[in-house]
Amino acid sequence: MGARESKITPQDRAILDLKVQRDRLKKYSKKIQLVALREKEIAKEALLTGNKRKALLALKKKKYQEVLLEKTETQLINLEELTQTIEFALVEKEVLAGLARGNEILKEIHNEISLEQVEQIMEDTADAIAYQNEIEELLSGKITEDDEEEIMQELEAIVEEQIASEINASMPKVPDVELPTSTKDDIQSKVPPKKEEQQMLAA
Amino acid sequence: MSAFDFPSIYNFPPFFTQQPNEATWQTQAQLWISIILSYCRFYKIHRLDLSDALTTELFYNKSINRRLKLETLQSIIKMMIKQGLAEWDPPNKKTSAFIYWKKPEEWATSISNWVSENGLNNSIVTLYEIAHGEASEGTEFHEIDQAVLLKALDVLVKKGEAQTLQATNAEEMGVKFFGTG
Numbered sequence: 162m163g164a165r166e167s168k169i170t171p172q173d174r175a176i177l178d179l180k181v182q183r184d185r186l187k188k189y190s191k192k193i194q195l196v197a198l199r200e201k202e203i204a205k206e207a208l209l210t211g212n213k214r215k216a217l218l219a220l221k222k223k224k225y226q227e228v229l230l231e232k233t234e235t236q237l238i239n240l241e242e243l244t245q246t247i248e249f250a251l252v253e254k255e256v257l258a259g260l261a262r263g264n265e266i267l268k269e270i271h272n273e274i275s276l277e278q279v280e281q282i283m284e285d286t287a288d289a290i291a292y293q294n295e296i297e298e299l300l301s302g303k304i305t306e307d308d309e310e311e312i313m314q315e316l317e318a319i320v321e322e323q324i325a326s327e328i329n330a331s332m333p334k335v336p337d338v339e340l341p342t343s344t345k346d347d348i349q350s351k352v353p354p355k356k357e358e359q360q361m362l363a364a
Numbered sequence: 365m366s367a368f369d370f371p372s373i374y375n376f377p378p379f380f381t382q383q384p385n386e387a388t389w390q391t392q393a394q395l396w397i398s399i400i401l402s403y404c405r406f407y408k409i410h411r412l413d414l415s416d417a418l419t420t421e422l423f424y425n426k427s428i429n430r431r432l433k434l435e436t437l438q439s440i441i442k443m444m445i446k447q448g449l450a451e452w453d454p455p456n457k458k459t460s461a462f463i464y465w466k467k468p469e470e471w472a473t474s475i476s477n478w479v480s481e482n483g484l485n486n487s488i489v490t491l492y493e494i495a496h497g498e499a500s501e502g503t504e505f506h507e508i509d510q511a512v513l514l515k516a517l518d519v520l521v522k523k524g525e526a527q528t529l530q531a532t533n534a535e536e537m538g539v540k541f542f543g544t545g
C-alpha cells in the first residue's frame with residue numbers, strides 16, 4: 162500500500178480537485194439546460210391555456226437560467242485552462258528533469274574520456290598507420306623495383322601482338338578484291354566501314 | 365434508436381414458465397441468459413432491479429400476455445452468477461443484480477485501451493469523465509454504472525496499472541493510469 166501511495170503526488174490531488182470541480186460544473190450546466198428547457202415547455206403550455214402571466218414568468222426564469230449557463234461556461238473554460246496549464250507545467254518539469262539526467266550522464270562519460278587520453282590514442286594510431294605504411298612499402302617496393310620494367314615490357318609486347326593480330330585479321334580481305342582505289346581509301350574504309358564494306362561485298 | 369430485436373422463442377408462451385424437466389430448464393435458462401445479455405448490451409443496462417425489470421418488455425411479452433415469475437428470474441440470475449455473468453447488488457439481497465454483458469476484466473481492458481489511445485497515461489482522470497465525459501462518448505463504457513466501473517478499475521489497480529484516489533471532499537474519485545501503453 163505504501164509503495165502504491167507514493168505514486169500519487171500532491172499535484173495529482175490538486176489536479177483531481179480541479180477536475181472534480183470541472184465535472185461538477187458540467188453536471189450543473191446540464192441541469193440548467195434541462196431546467197431552461199422545462200421552463201420553455203411550461204411557457205408553451207401556459208400560452209395554450211391562455212395564462213400569459215405564467216408564460217412570461219417561465220420565460221423570464223428561462224432567461225435567467227441561460228445567463229447562469231453562460232457564467233458557468235466561462236468558469237468551465239477558466240478551470241480547464243488552469244488544469245491544462247498545470248498539466249503542461251508538469252510535463253515541462255519532467256522534460257527538464259530528463260534533460261538534466263541526460264546532461265549528467267554525458268558529463269560522466271566525458272569524465273571517463275580525458276583529452277590527454279584521446280591525444281595519446283590518436284598519436285598511437287598515427288604511429289601505427291605510419292608503421293603499417295612502412296611495412297607495405299617494404300613488401301611491395303621489392304617486387305616493383307625488380308619487376309616493373311619486365312612487367313612493362315611484357316605489357317607492351319602483348320599490346321603489340323594484339324595490334325599485329327588485328328591488322329593481320331583484317332588484312333587478307335584487301336588483296337582478294339580488285340580495287341582501283343588507292344591504299345589510302347582502303348585504310349579509310351576500315352574506319353567508317355558501313356557503306357564501303359557493303360560496296361565491297363557487292364563487288 | 366431502433367428497438368431490440370427479440371428472438372422468436374420470445375413469442376413462445378411456455379418460455380415464460382419454468383420448465384419442470386431439468387434438462388429442458390437448463391436450455392431454457394441458457395436462452396434467457398443470452399437474451400438478457402444481448403438486451404442489456406443493446407440498451408447499455410448494467411444493473412437490473414428484478415421486480416422493476418419484470419414489468420418491462422424484457423420479461424413481459426404483452427403480445428402473448430406472458431411474464432416471467434420473480435423466482436424464475438432469480439434462478440436465472442443465480443445461474444448467471446455461477447457463470448460470472450452477474451452479481452447480486454447488494455450482495456446479501458436478491459432484489460437487484462449487476463449484469464455483466466462484459467465482465468469487469470473485459471471492461472478493464474477496454475478502459476485501459478481507451479486510456480492508451482487517448483494518451484491519458486500518467487494523468488488524472490475523474491470517474492465522471494470516464495463514465496459521462498465527452499472523451500468517452502462512443503465507447504461501450506460511456507454511461508457505465510459507477511459500481512461496475514469501480515470493479516473494472518479495481519482490476520487495473522490490482523494489476524498495478526492504475527491507482528484510484530479521492531478528491532478532497534472524498535465523494536468524488538479519480539484514477540491515475542500508469543504508463544503501460
